Amino acid sequence: MENYDTLSIPEATLLQNKLRERVDTSERELSIQWIGGADVSLNLYSTTIYAGIIVLSFPALQPVGWSLVRAETRFPYVPGYLAFREVPALVEAWRRLTLKPDVLVVDGHGIAHPRRLGIAAHFGVETGQPSVGCAKKLLTGNYHEPGLLVGDHSPIMAGVEQIGYAFRSKSKTAPVFVSPGHLVGMENSLQIIRQCIGKYRIPEPTRLAHELVNRFRRGELPEGVG
């Protein structure tokens, strides 16, 4: 994996177009024993990022391990290029994990991206690991509001192409946006997230990863694995 810090936006766009050719979103039978959640936390106006991955048993969703990494980024946040900011630290956190999950849920989009290479798909291709994207806001595409009950969903469309699902993870609450990352199909991604629902809007892997990295950033947890 090359260094992203000095890439210009046009260069980053070229790399995305090249990496997207390697994305595989064919449906498959997934036997999941461990599922991971990945997220990043940072202080406003700071280039220090606190990345973390939490591993949960599946389908019980009980924490069994984690990895925390502090890193510096020069790449700014630009919508559509989030991966260039967060993926390097997440890959390092992944590398240090002793128990690798069978699939990783990343905070952000999978192929529901202008060039079909959101952070979850980007991470998946760079590591060769199955991944799913679950975002709190839409980046690109259109959808009709799904029903108001847990489990209700509707496709996110980019023209005639389906790029994800608007999924009601909690009744009468704003939906989350699910899309395949790498080595996971469209239906697979929805089934995976559906099985990660707890008491809150945000699916457990992502929610617990967010909680983890925030404690790390505040100094309540040390860098390392556990």
Next chain:
DNA sequence: GCGACAG
């Protein structure tokens, strides 16, 4: 040119 815009 205008609006939209993950974290």
Next chain:
DNA sequence: ATCTTGTCGC
């Protein structure tokens, strides 16, 4: 993304 208490609605 982060800073934050109360408050409204189911």
